[in-house]
Amino acid sequence: MRVVVAPDSFKGTASADRVAAAVAEGWRRERPTDDVVLAPLADGGEGTVESFAVAHPGGVRHDVEVDGPEGPATSTWLELADGTAVVELASASGIELWGTDQPFLASTYGLGEVIADALDSGATRLLVGIGSSASTDGGAGMLAALGARLVDADGDAIGPGNAGLAEAAVLDLSTLRPPPPGGVVVLCDVSNPLLGPSGAAAVFGPQKGAEADDIPLLDDNLAHLASLGSVDPSTPGAGAAGGTGWALLEWGAVIVSGAAALGRELGLPDLAASADLVVTGEGRFDAQTASGKAPAYVAALAPGRAMLVAGTIEADVSAFMATVDLVDLVGRERAFEDTLDALGEAGAELARLVIEGMGS
Structure with a gap:
């Protein structure tokens, strides 16, 4: 058998x-x-890089020191032979790196730093696994790390995490680093929209320490961020990883099933x-x-x-x-x-x- x-x-x-x-x-x-x-599989969350390494044993690992959700963290991305970089949010901005119950403060800045390192190394295409997130910041931290300007009414950078979104007055993507020539593919295990009862705050916020009374404010802050962008917050997958899916869509990415993508590789x-x-x-x-x-x-x-x-x-x-x-x-x-x-x-x-x- x-x-x-x-x-x-x-x-x-x-x-x-x-x-x-x-x-x-x-x-x-x-x-x-x-x-x-x-x-062994992954669906975009923790283990995504390792699973691709199994499928591509000649891949080159790169370790990057990043600003994790609670301080310095080491994230690893994988360089494939064709120039594709495989990045996972979990090792840079993941929930396993977040030991508090303050859901308004966690940021995806570390994920942006890993992506930037892959681009600096000449990646021609990006595969980004976004499961196991610690944050509900709508991917604002990631966008900031990639050069976007998210500022308050005085032109100052907003604070980290979901809490900072309430201060945002301008989301300027003109300074955002361009995606690699081969594009950005997001490996995602959920199809939730950004907002509402099926959105990032309502469904995933409790896993990140949010109490029932926190959910409406988390959702309102995400809605405010979405009002500054161009992507429809109801897009399937926009609510993945605390709204990181929405931010990656703003960058021009496409979202696919993480499990199916890795399954094909294997x-x-x-x-x-x-x-x-x-x-x-x-x-x-x-x-x-x-x-x-x-x-x-x-x-x-x-x-x-x-x-x-x-x-x-x-x-x-x-x-x-x-x-x-x-x-x-x-x-x-x-x-x-x-x-x-x-x-x-x-x-x-x-x-x-x-x-x-x-x-x-």
Whole structure:
């Protein structure tokens, strides 16, 4: 039997490549003769650069010191042979770098610094993964780092984060660095608009420490920023990464499904077509998963042959022939504190289900 293991990362606990290796190890304990192929995925969030490095082993890594959401951070981007630069927001302006509960202050300035470094190095095309954001600043910090002027009525630069947006009087993009000649492609796992009940503040703000009373002000500040630009805030994906999608659209970028783009790089459609079973997963499988996250993409590639492992399962899993919830399998403490070992148990459990009659 041929089995393809194509999970996303388990945010904050294990990268996609380590998740895939752990699940595969558990599977092989039960079914040692199976051909198990690893294809770790990402959907634009953390692990995007690493997943592209798997697909392009000749890629050159560049480390950049940036202004992260809470101080200095080191972000890595990947230079591909054709001049494409792969950049991820998570390592520059990501939620894992943000340890406070002040949702009005986090900025995407670090992401702009990484992009600028790639441009300075001669990148001819940009792939930008924007998942796992810490901020709700509408990408204002990123635009500023790339040369845009976002100033108040006195001509002074506004403050960082969403809070600074309330002071903005002018968004001048005439000084913004031009995109590379091959364009900018945004890898995104959601299609949310910038504003409203499905927007950046309402849907993602609570994940970044926003209380219910904060949401209207966060949203109003984003609306004020949008009024200074030209991109329709209702554009799908504009609300991704706290509105960073909107800012990148202002720069002329196009937004695509991150999981699908990386899947093509890995040859996953062909791998899935040739596999008897495909195993995917993520840390929390919830209602947002169906909007473009990696497990939903994988399930669509292997209808009737997809299996799922997740830290917790909180949504309909009818698209999968078998599932394992780590918390149910090994308990909450072990699932979160010894995730890789628990994932090995999950891989073994899925293999046992096959042995017991789900298809061998």
